[in-house]
Amino acid sequence: MKILAKTGNEAMAYAMKQINPDVVAAYPITPATEVVQIFSNYVADGEVDTEFVAVESEHSALSACCGASAAGARVMTSTASQGLALMHEILYIAAGNHLPIVIALVNRSLSAPINIHCDHSDTMGSREAGWMQLYCANSQEAYDSIPIALKIAEACGVPAIVSTDAFIISHCMDRLEVLEDDEVQKFIGEYNPKYFALDLENPKTYGPLDLQDYFFEHKRSQIDAFSKVLSTYNKVAKEYEKLSGRYYPAVEEYKTDGADVAIFTAGSTADTAKEVVDELREQGRKVGLVRMRMWRPLPVEEIKAALGKFKAVAVMDRSDTMADFGGPVFLETRGILYDLDKKPIITDYVYGLGGRNVEIADIVRVYDEISEIAKTGKVKKLVTYLGVRGEE
Amino acid sequence: MQQYFEVRWHGRGGQGAKTAALLFGEAAMETGKYIQAFPEYGPERTGAPVKSFNRLSDGPIRVHTQVINPDVVVVLDASLLECLDVTEGIKEGGTLLINTQESVNELKKKLAKTEGYKLAIVDASKIAMELLKRDVPNTVMLGAMVKVTGALDWDSALASIEEKLNSKFRGRKEIIEGNIKAIKRAYDEVKVA
């Protein structure tokens, strides 16, 4: 085991280097610029065999990735925010064609107003595109998640996004435990796609016109491929644990035993909240944390099992649906828990938009309020905007 | 809650506040610590006030918030005292380390808060000008920093910094040796008021 000091971006680029993909087509964007820049250095220094395609936009980047992936290559790219938004059209094309591309993504807010800092609006806005989504809490997890995601993507024919929080993780140097290159190679295995366009003996057509008679059937089969992602994930995550000693469940429970209330959140905030849970537990408070790591596909049964046992749950959403009804994690979690006979009261805290710092005190406040709700059964405010001036 | 050792670096764009935090972080990691080193990103331009941070611990660090109550504040450019309160949030019993040619008494007139922490000064710019021929106080300040905080083992920190400089300057001896000499001099010359 090697220990390195690396930022989140460096960690993801390092994982890409160890994977040594056939093709990377990318266009740099803050705060994921470094991933592209560092990886292109690896290419220039001959440390990888990758064909690096410099393009003129993210739309072109993912288009080139689709072409390369359809041709049978192992393909990766990196982007953030507006870049993912510009890829939006092609996200569906990659997914619809079952091209197992992996994006090393940094979560950043979407304009307007212009902002370069963290929130989850970019990936949350792409959650219907048919990509697996893994939200990482720190750079170690980001590093570990890249080979995990690649392996699942290739096994299921589903593309994947691995994301970290802008600046908070992407630009924070942290202690990182890395695997040896050959360990990573052995873990991901050789990529031998069953079908590929550049098979000259058996040529294929990708992406033909598909109308009323068959489009729906093909979409149904795409959803079916997606339904296999979670079980594959569970298997691959265990395999990775054997290799690295680090295990990441799709839905992570932290000190939930005997807890009355829990926060349900993702990304770096979940890591910070663990410290708050420790502190409150020491004071004898019955609080726990559930971290959502996978948000596509939705780990429905895991979420029911994790959250169903509490009296009250506070979802912390780092984006908003503009439905005037809270954030996406809140809305979907309510949907998941609807069928439970005994379900917790759920409220939403939309927080941290545009990189607004979330402080320990903010998280303590959420635990205080949710504990009060559990005690009284009364919800004063279903959706709270946390840490914004002019709000209570 | 887990105890962290937290540092805030103040500088001006181009003075290497970010590099200082990264070097300090890496040096701390070499001594067996868990570390975080991160800059505060905004509209940075050469000369604009910038900040960067460190968080050190003996165990894994899970907190990803900004540093609010630093144990140590390092000021790379004393002219920043005119435009911002560098003592903001400084922990009781903490340390404020300033690169300055002014005396402690003069400095105190410019500080919003003068009690409850340890004030340390060193003329890192002078050392840098003499040994590196450029006003780059960031690495120099690392020497003073290690001395006044006692946060790291001096020998292993110095070895780590030398190694990092070696890979950064690709073996350009005069730069590496100059930096190491400057760091050692700051270690010796830093004064605690």
Add this chain to the structure above:
Amino acid sequence: MKDVKVECQRLMDWQELAKGCLIQEAATSRHFKTGDWRSLRPVWDSEACIQCLFCWITCPDTSIKVEDGKVVGIDYEFCKGCGICAEICPPKASAIKMVREEK
């Protein structure tokens, strides 16, 4: 060549389909005879033809049959009767004329 069109009379269930509408066979358009779309039929006059091959290069359905570099006729299994060949045929030759299709 087997007639896939007949085989496909029964629309398949989603479980039977290749993922992503992937077509695993080359040149499948050969199975899809578009000749019955035609309401006007190009008639080629071999005597009048000056072998300029304009019709061959402009036909959107590659339905001008060519052998040894010479036009030999029209492939009515695929010709949709668009009339581009008749339009492009040089007036001094006028070797292709569109006539009403009679089935």
